Amino acid sequence: AYLKKIDLFGFKSFPDRQEMILKRGINVIIGPNGSGKSNVLDALLWGLGETRISTLRGTNTQDIIFNGNHRRKPMASAEVSLVFTLSQDDEEKVFLRKSFRDGESVFRINSQKVRLKDLTDDLYSLGLGDRRYFFIEQGMVGSLATMGPLEKRSLLEEAA
Amino acid sequence: AYLKKIDLFGFKSFPDRQEMILKRGINVIIGPNGSGKSNVLDALLWGLGETRISTLRGTNTQDIIFNGNHRRKPMASAEVSLVFTLSQDDEEKVFLRKSFRDGESVFRINSQKVRLKDLTDDLYSLGLGDRRYFFIEQGMVGSLATMGPLEKRSLLEEAA
Amino acid sequence: SKKRFSETVEAVNQGFREVFAILFPGGSAEVTLLDPEDLLNTGVELNVRLPGKRLQNLQLLSGGEKALASLAFLFAMFRLKPAPICVLDEIDAPLDEINVESLKKLLKTYELSTQFILITHHPKTMEVADAVFGITMKEPGVSTIFSIDRSAGEASPA
Amino acid sequence: SKKRFSETVEAVNQGFREVFAILFPGGSAEVTLLDPEDLLNTGVELNVRLPGKRLQNLQLLSGGEKALASLAFLFAMFRLKPAPICVLDEIDAPLDEINVESLKKLLKTYELSTQFILITHHPKTMEVADAVFGITMKEPGVSTIFSIDRSAGEASPA
Numbered sequence: 001a002y003l004k005k006i007d008l009f010g011f012k013s014f015p016d017r018q019e020m021i022l023k024r025g026i027n028v029i030i031g032p033n034g035s036g037k038s039n040v041l042d043a044l045l046w047g048l049g050e051t052r053i054s055t056l057r058g059t060n061t062q063d064i065i066f067n068g069n070h071r072r073k074p075m076a077s078a079e080v081s082l083v084f085t086l087s088q089d090d091e092e093k094v095f096l097r098k099s100f101r102d103g104e105s106v107f108r109i110n111s112q113k114v115r116l117k118d119l120t121d122d123l124y125s126l127g128l129g130d131r132r133y134f135f136i137e138q139g140m141v142g143s144l145a146t147m148g149p150l151e152k153r154s155l156l157e158e159a160a
Numbered sequence: 161a162y163l164k165k166i167d168l169f170g171f172k173s174f175p176d177r178q179e180m181i182l183k184r185g186i187n188v189i190i191g192p193n194g195s196g197k198s199n200v201l202d203a204l205l206w207g208l209g210e211t212r213i214s215t216l217r218g219t220n221t222q223d224i225i226f227n228g229n230h231r232r233k234p235m236a237s238a239e240v241s242l243v244f245t246l247s248q249d250d251e252e253k254v255f256l257r258k259s260f261r262d263g264e265s266v267f268r269i270n271s272q273k274v275r276l277k278d279l280t281d282d283l284y285s286l287g288l289g290d291r292r293y294f295f296i297e298q299g300m301v302g303s304l305a306t307m308g309p310l311e312k313r314s315l316l317e318e319a320a
Numbered sequence: 321s322k323k324r325f326s327e328t329v330e331a332v333n334q335g336f337r338e339v340f341a342i343l344f345p346g347g348s349a350e351v352t353l354l355d356p357e358d359l360l361n362t363g364v365e366l367n368v369r370l371p372g373k374r375l376q377n378l379q380l381l382s383g384g385e386k387a388l389a390s391l392a393f394l395f396a397m398f399r400l401k402p403a404p405i406c407v408l409d410e411i412d413a414p415l416d417e418i419n420v421e422s423l424k425k426l427l428k429t430y431e432l433s434t435q436f437i438l439i440t441h442h443p444k445t446m447e448v449a450d451a452v453f454g455i456t457m458k459e460p461g462v463s464t465i466f467s468i469d470r471s472a473g474e475a476s477p478a
Numbered sequence: 479s480k481k482r483f484s485e486t487v488e489a490v491n492q493g494f495r496e497v498f499a500i501l502f503p504g505g506s507a508e509v510t511l512l513d514p515e516d517l518l519n520t521g522v523e524l525n526v527r528l529p530g531k532r533l534q535n536l537q538l539l540s541g542g543e544k545a546l547a548s549l550a551f552l553f554a555m556f557r558l559k560p561a562p563i564c565v566l567d568e569i570d571a572p573l574d575e576i577n578v579e580s581l582k583k584l585l586k587t588y589e590l591s592t593q594f595i596l597i598t599h600h601p602k603t604m605e606v607a608d609a610v611f612g613i614t615m616k617e618p619g620v621s622t623i624f625s626i627d628r629s630a631g632e633a634s635p636a
């Protein structure tokens with residue numbers, strides 16, 4: 001499977017709907033400090049079912065919803081869609097996650113409403129289970145060196 | 161006061177005596193990964209009286225002494241001298257620290273044997289007390305942002 | 321099971337040794353078990369020997385060396401079981417020019433089995449990209465994404 | 479004493495506001511006391527407002543923004559009491575080209591009252607140097623220091 005598209009709307013610094021249509025090989029994102037590059041990766045993690053707000057660099061669940069600027073009001077919800085092309089027959093699968101300021105959340109797979117657990121189970125079957133196996137956060141590239149022996153073991157077991 | 165010279169001998173990756181003669185303004189150190197740049201800063205911290213081995217990126221006190229390579233044996237001791245020019249009359253002050261593998265240490269100010277406490281007291285009077293006030297370690301530039309409120313307060317008090 | 325774990329360790333050890341030798345020519349690396357008698361619970365350690373230096377734990381390496389050795393371990397695991405996607409946020413920040421080139425070679429080797437999403441400030445790292453995206457704030461606080469068509473040289477909104 | 483502490487806070491707050499406005503034109507910053515009634519024990523917080531964005535804690539900034547805001551706080555304190563030396567190990571790693579230029583201006587402003595020792599991989603940062611030193615390992619595991627005379631273009635052993 002490969003990720004064909006990331007679609008953001010109301011997530012962090014993306015109040016206007018934005019999409020990124022990716023290639024199979026190496027996709028590079030550039031831009032000035034503070035422009036929203038790491039926010040796109042947070043959107044990807046959130047769309048994959050991440051629940052720890054600290055991993056998304058926030059302190060409370062509303063920190064992922066656009067909180068306004070000098071002329072726009074904070075938005076009421078954040079929405080991210082991840083479109084995967086499955087390897088066999090170019091079939092597409094769309095994972096959608098939406099959250100409201102009051103804490104309500106909606107999850108969909110191909111427009112079908114599902115629970116968070118169904119979303120993460122599906123992604124697990126695509127090989128996107130343990131985040132440490134495929135995601136290195138900003139400033140953390142040396143972290144494999146400083147991880148303890150049992151944590152290294154559990155990472156190694158992902159490769160089995 | 162300004163630092164005129166750093167002299168290393170047997171400290172970490174410096175088995176041959178090396179010296180760096182500094183200018184008053186901006187001194188820049190460059191070199192490939194693993195060449196010994198941060199080791200020079202560790203030598204400076206150690207010469208200023210740093211006692212926590214973890215701050216010097218080691219796990220035991222011998223980690224600061226050259227531990228050999230494919231053709232050289234480990235050395236028996238490490239020695240660092242820091243030569244300061246004092247602002248008033250261009251008078252110099254030399255702080256020397258030497259440690260042996262068996263744990264013995266020698267401290268000198270202008271060749272006079274002193275205790276560690278004399279060395280750090282003297283340096284304190286030169287304005288080189290709290291290391292956080294003048295030293296940002298590799299990878300730690302954002303650390304002021306993540307320091308707790310009481311730590312920020314104690315740093316602020318250095319400026320008084 | 322025990323057998324599966326020890327096979328995984330052996331395979332990743334092999335991969336780690338090979339990838340590390342590419343990144344640090346003349347060096348060697350190994351994955352070791354802290355307690356080989358207790359395969360079900362033992363922790364795992366990584367030991368490396370840089371060219372001409374002594375064997376040591378990853379902790380004692382420099383900033384750039386740690387980054388590269390960590391990547392060697394990650395890619396050694398990908399040899400066994402490729403991740404469908406791999407997301408790397410400014411992992412080239414601690415690397416010097418020579419090691420940025422090694423990283424680029426590594427990415428090129430694995431791009432057939434893994435899709436990469438990579439953030440960088442290094443113009444050299446951009447050279448291996450199959451697609452480049454720029455993110456900017458035309459209005460303060462509001463991010464927009466555009467794709468950069470390097471052959472044409474200009475950017476078009478995504 | 480209470481009086482001295484509140485004077486220090488006021489002076490650093492002033493400096494932080496000024497330095498921050500240079501680094502983030504149009505932005506603002508302040509040093510706040512968590513419990514102003516208890517001057518002897520209160521913690522200190524830093525709040526910043528980036529140009530066009532809302533007031534927020536340093537924690538929520540991006541990697542590069544955090545680095546620059548931290549440096550603004552450090553240099554605001556130097557205005558009050560300069561450190562004789564200041565040692566910075568690859569602090570420009572998270573910065574983009576524009577912010578590397580801001581850093582260079584900051585270093586130039588403070589170099590009369592503080593001696594800097596700075597490690598970098600950025601060719602642009604080297605441009606503000608009064609002296610440049612190269613460190614290399616001609617023999618594996620053995621570091622040697624040489625000084626680079628930029629006007630002459632070649633290096634001579636230190």
Ligand SMILES: Nc1ncnc2c1ncn2[C@@H]1O[C@H](COP(=O)(O)OP(=O)(O)OP(=O)(O)O)[C@@H](O)[C@H]1O
Binds near residue numbers: 540
């Ligand atoms: N909920 C939110 N609403 C609006 N803006 C937000 C929200 N959360 C974060 N931001 C803004 O996003 C910006 C950070 O973006 P991000 O971390 O993606 O930057 P970056 O492009 O990765 O920069 P760098 O190169 O410095 O790492 C911050 O300035 C922050 O104010």
Ligand SMILES: Nc1ncnc2c1ncn2[C@@H]1O[C@H](COP(=O)(O)OP(=O)(O)OP(=O)(O)O)[C@@H](O)[C@H]1O
Binds near residue numbers: 223382
């Ligand atoms: N006691 C010691 N004896 C010999 N070599 C040592 C000792 N301690 C550390 N080293 C070596 O010093 C090297 C690290 O040097 P240092 O951290 O100064 O690199 P650096 O130039 O800062 O690199 P980078 O640009 O990656 O940060 C390591 O390769 C390590 O093996």
Ligand SMILES: [Mg+2]
Binds near residue numbers: 138540
């Ligand atoms: Mg970022």
Ligand SMILES: [Mg+2]
Binds near residue numbers: 197198382383384567
């Ligand atoms: Mg270093």
